[in-house]
Amino acid sequence: xxxxxxxxxxxxxxxxxxPWRSLAWLAAVALTGCVAPGxxxxxxxxxxxxxEQYNAMVQPEERIVCRTxxxxxxxxxxxxxxxxxxIDETSVFHxxxxxxxxx
Amino acid sequence: MHHPCRPSCLLLVxxxxxxxxxxxxxxxxxxxxxxDNHYTLSNQTRVLESAEQHVQAGELDAAEIAFRQAFESxxxxxxxxxxxxxxxxxxxxxxxxxxxxxxxxxxxxDYHGALAQRMYQGQPVRHALALETAADWHxxxxxxxxxxxRTWHLIRSRNLIWxxxxxxxxxxxxxxxxxPLLYRIAILHYYLTTEASIRxxxxxxxxxxxxxxxxxxxxxxNEATRRSYxxxxxxxxRIHDMHASEPDNVSTLAQIDTLxxxxxxxxxxxxxxxxxxxxxxxxxxxxxxxxxxxxxLFATRVTLPAPYAARSATTPLPDGYxxxxxxxxxxxxxLASMNTTGRQLRPQLTDDFFTEDHQxxxxxxxx
Numbered sequence: 001x002x003x004x005x006x007x008x009x010x011x012x013x014x015x016x017x018x019p020w021r022s023l024a025w026l027a028a029v030a031l032t033g034c035v036a037p038g039x040x041x042x043x044x045x046x047x048x049x050x051x052e053q054y055n056a057m058v059q060p061e062e063r064i065v066c067r068t069x070x071x072x073x074x075x076x077x078x079x080x081x082x083x084x085x086x087i088d089e090t091s092v093f094h095x096x097x098x099x100x101x102x103x
Numbered sequence: 104m105h106h107p108c109r110p111s112c113l114l115l116v117x118x119x120x121x122x123x124x125x126x127x128x129x130x131x132x133x134x135x136x137x138x139d140n141h142y143t144l145s146n147q148t149r150v151l152e153s154a155e156q157h158v159q160a161g162e163l164d165a166a167e168i169a170f171r172q173a174f175e176s177x178x179x180x181x182x183x184x185x186x187x188x189x190x191x192x193x194x195x196x197x198x199x200x201x202x203x204x205x206x207x208x209x210x211x212x213d214y215h216g217a218l219a220q221r222m223y224q225g226q227p228v229r230h231a232l233a234l235e236t237a238a239d240w241h242x243x244x245x246x247x248x249x250x251x252x253r254t255w256h257l258i259r260s261r262n263l264i265w266x267x268x269x270x271x272x273x274x275x276x277x278x279x280x281x282x283p284l285l286y287r288i289a290i291l292h293y294y295l296t297t298e299a300s301i302r303x304x305x306x307x308x309x310x311x312x313x314x315x316x317x318x319x320x321x322x323x324x325n326e327a328t329r330r331s332y333x334x335x336x337x338x339x340x341r342i343h344d345m346h347a348s349e350p351d352n353v354s355t356l357a358q359i360d361t362l363x364x365x366x367x368x369x370x371x372x373x374x375x376x377x378x379x380x381x382x383x384x385x386x387x388x389x390x391x392x393x394x395x396x397x398x399x400l401f402a403t404r405v406t407l408p409a410p411y412a413a414r415s416a417t418t419p420l421p422d423g424y425x426x427x428x429x430x431x432x433x434x435x436x437x438l439a440s441m442n443t444t445g446r447q448l449r450p451q452l453t454d455d456f457f458t459e460d461h462q463x464x465x466x467x468x469x470x
Contacts, residue, residue: 048330049337052288055309056265063309067326084309088319
């Protein structure tokens with residue numbers, strides 16, 4: 001974002017002096033805005049090999065599992081990564097809830 | 104009233120206790136006469152020689168005792184964190200592997216890991232070599248064992264190689280050694296899906312480092328196979344990218360394309376395999392002097408998975424790091440004996456598989 005702001009400032013400064021340059025700057029800004037990942041934007045989920053490498057380096061409590069899931073209300077699969085411990089805890093919790101509801 | 108605790112009784116009890124104590128102290132003070140003091144430096148070689156003789160004679164229990172004595176001697180003599188322990192530790196591992204004493208075997212492997220981590224702090228390349236050695240031992244154990252324990256050893260081996268990769272990634276010296284290791288991980292995935300069942304054993308990967316499964320969520324067999332294919336494909340592609348920036352890399356890239364083709368074939372994707380093979384073949388045909396490589400890749404019978412043969416032409420191993428050959432050939436040879444179910448062969452130039460025309464598929468791969 002700050003990079004884009006810098007580009008916009010430069011564009012304004014140069015706009016009066018040389019219009020062709022300002023056009024070039026604007027084009028550059030537009031292109032950068034389209035291409036640059038920026039801060040806080042989309043972060044690529046880890047690939048299967050990256051997950052495995054990470055898991056090999058940490059203790060079992062910190063290991064993660066990444067799977068492709070289809071969230072409720074959508075047909076678009078999403079790759080989700082969770083701690084294996086969390087998966088277990090959620091599973092136990094849901095099982096208990098179900099048991100309580102069926103009682 | 105008669106008191107049960109008379110002075111004479113008390114005296115008797117005191118005398119009995121005192122005599123028992125004296126006997127215990129006396130026995131503790133009498134020096135145990137060792138038949139052989141293996142802690143002296145001069146005796147180390149003799150103990151080792153006798154251990155080797157026991158191995159030759161097939162007396163594995165006696166050999167294990169002798170190697171253990173030598174190991175203790177080296178530790179006492181050279182220090183607890185000295186490299187001199189490693190050769191004796193290797194012999195101990197070999198002996199316990201032959202004895203099928205898995206508790207001792209795993210104990211010494213754990214010791215090997217802790218020792219390597221301590222000794223090679225700040226030396227990533229040497230640490231990676233030690234991790235590779237430990238991974239080799241796990242693979243040897245996997246050859247002997249079955250079912251769950253085989254799977255556990257293969258997973259441990261894979262984790263150790265990943266740790267070696269992570270160590271090598273820290274330094275430019277380690278880059279040339281990365282490709283064979285990445286290929287080893289891919290091959291381990293293949294063996295985990297074909298020779299050892301990972302079905303229901305995901306807990307060995309993510310929940311514990313111990314050789315006992317933990318109940319709970321687990322990946323299905325199909326999901327594990329898909330994951331293994333994806334990891335192998337990604338790693339082989341990474342090897343391809345690593346070599347892509349080198350000059351005069353046509354034959355190296357063709358060899359990796361061939362390995363990519365092999366990978367498709369191993370996972371039943373014949374069309375894609377054909378495209379990779381064709382890409383490799385066409386690249387080699389266009390390269391003058393590449394006939395021997397074509398011969399090596401496609402004119403001889405190659406059992407899959409093939410050993411890693413591609414070498415970096417411009418990035419030789421740094422001096423002093425020649426401990427392991429880094430080729431993965433020995434490992435492939437070790438693992439190849441595990442390949443008990445339907446052996447697959449790479450198609451040869453004469454096979455219809457290779458000569459059929461599927462140019463559109465080739466274009467897809469190129470993109």
